[in-house]
Amino acid sequence: MPSSPHMSRREFVGIVTAAAGSIMGALIGIPAIGYLIAPALSKVSADAWIPAGPLENYPAGVPTLFNFNRTKVNGWEKTVNSYGVYVLRHEDGSFLALSNKCTHLSCRVNWKQDESAYTCPCHDASFDINGQKVKGPQPRALDPYETKVEDNNLFIHFLGS
Amino acid sequence: MFQKTFTWLDERLGLKTIYETVLDRKVPKVNWWFTLGSASLFIFLLQGITGIMLTVYYIPSPDHAYDSIQYIMTGVSFGWLIRGIHHWGSSLMVLIVFFHMLRTFFFGAYKYPREFTWVTGVLLLLLTLGMGFTGYLLPWNQRAYWATTVATSIAGTVPFIGNFINQVLRGGGDLSAVTLARFFSVHIWWFPAIIAALIGIHLYMVIRLGISSVPKEED
Numbered sequence A: 001m002p003s004s005p006h007m008s009r010r011e012f013v014g015i016v017t018a019a020a021g022s023i024m025g026a027l028i029g030i031p032a033i034g035y036l037i038a039p040a041l042s043k044v045s046a047d048a049w050i051p052a053g054p055l056e057n058y059p060a061g062v063p064t065l066f067n068f069n070r071t072k073v074n075g076w077e078k079t080v081n082s083y084g085v086y087v088l089r090h091e092d093g094s095f096l097a098l099s100n101k102c103t104h105l106s107c108r109v110n111w112k113q114d115e116s117a118y119t120c121p122c123h124d125a126s127f128d129i130n131g132q133k134v135k136g137p138q139p140r141a142l143d144p145y146e147t148k149v150e151d152n153n154l155f156i157h158f159l160g161s
Numbered sequence B: 001m002f003q004k005t006f007t008w009l010d011e012r013l014g015l016k017t018i019y020e021t022v023l024d025r026k027v028p029k030v031n032w033w034f035t036l037g038s039a040s041l042f043i044f045l046l047q048g049i050t051g052i053m054l055t056v057y058y059i060p061s062p063d064h065a066y067d068s069i070q071y072i073m074t075g076v077s078f079g080w081l082i083r084g085i086h087h088w089g090s091s092l093m094v095l096i097v098f099f100h101m102l103r104t105f106f107f108g109a110y111k112y113p114r115e116f117t118w119v120t121g122v123l124l125l126l127l128t129l130g131m132g133f134t135g136y137l138l139p140w141n142q143r144a145y146w147a148t149t150v151a152t153s154i155a156g157t158v159p160f161i162g163n164f165i166n167q168v169l170r171g172g173g174d175l176s177a178v179t180l181a182r183f184f185s186v187h188i189w190w191f192p193a194i195i196a197a198l199i200g201i202h203l204y205m206v207i208r209l210g211i212s213s214v215p216k217e218e219d
Helices: A009-041 B002-013 B015-022 B032-054 B065-074 B079-106 B115-137 B142-155 B162-170 B177-209
Strands: A048-054 A064-074 A077-089 A095-099 A110-112 A117-119 A133-135 A144-150 A153-158
Touching: A009 B032, A009 B079, A048 A064, A064 A153, A077 A153, B002 B015, B032 B079, B032 B177, B065 B079, B079 B115, B115 B142, B115 B177, B142 B162, B162 B177
Parallel strands: none
Antiparallel strands: A048 A153, A064 A077, A077 A095, A095 A144, A110 A117, A144 A153
């Protein structure tokens, strides 16, 4: 077939094969890539308001420890982490909630009423009643949690760690 | 540009020769039954690719096998598709390979000079069944557990050495983490490696000897 203005049969078959192949490749390739990167794309928000019980549990002026657990899911694996929060109720009815995790190396601090300070058993870090640094190796004050009161119950805003 | 690159590569790799030898072979006038070999090869590759994909999430341990598959099915995008293809493909592969064997048998294609192609083909059929057998345990659900319990017990009925075979298959007296681990190993390493090697030999002989024609009345 010398110089026909039309597409040759061979060209036509080539183009159709390439087109069909591209469509099939996309149909297989997109699910395959999605399958491989799926865990990176799933965002699980750990953000939650944790109920911390009725306000009567927290006497005014004395930091009181409240413990709670959160479950983290990675794939098919569940990890339970426990957290501690010192809740201080001020005379005016406002609340201060502080994580009991020392900002130095994450040991748990304890409230010492006689010293009027949070002390860390690991490296002797010391924080005042508002969580501010007094002495020790810690880089910053104790981490605060946001709080809210609903129907005479206290809630703590947990952000994921 | 493309032509130049191709010529450069072809000069060194002999791509054209490979293409001509493998794909531009002279073949007799045959029918659709002769596509079963290519179909077997295709589905082997499909099982290989989906199987590799599944190992990204699957854990061969009694603690995690079932849960990791639940995660593939419900937590991973298109996980149901990848596992579905591997699951249904396994049955289809046994069927296709078996029909490929029947075609070869009824068309007399196993005769001189293709006896050795037939022998490797029979081994490939047995290994395909072995892949089905070892893969069946991996989901580690009730069906998998009891099917393997029964099947290894059947192997245990062989006279004299049956009990030994049973224990080797299970890696001990009972089905355990050891059984799951060795079935997984055989399923993803031993058998696929042997199958790939045998397919290489099988195809080499198909290309070297050409395929047989449909038998005629006087044959």
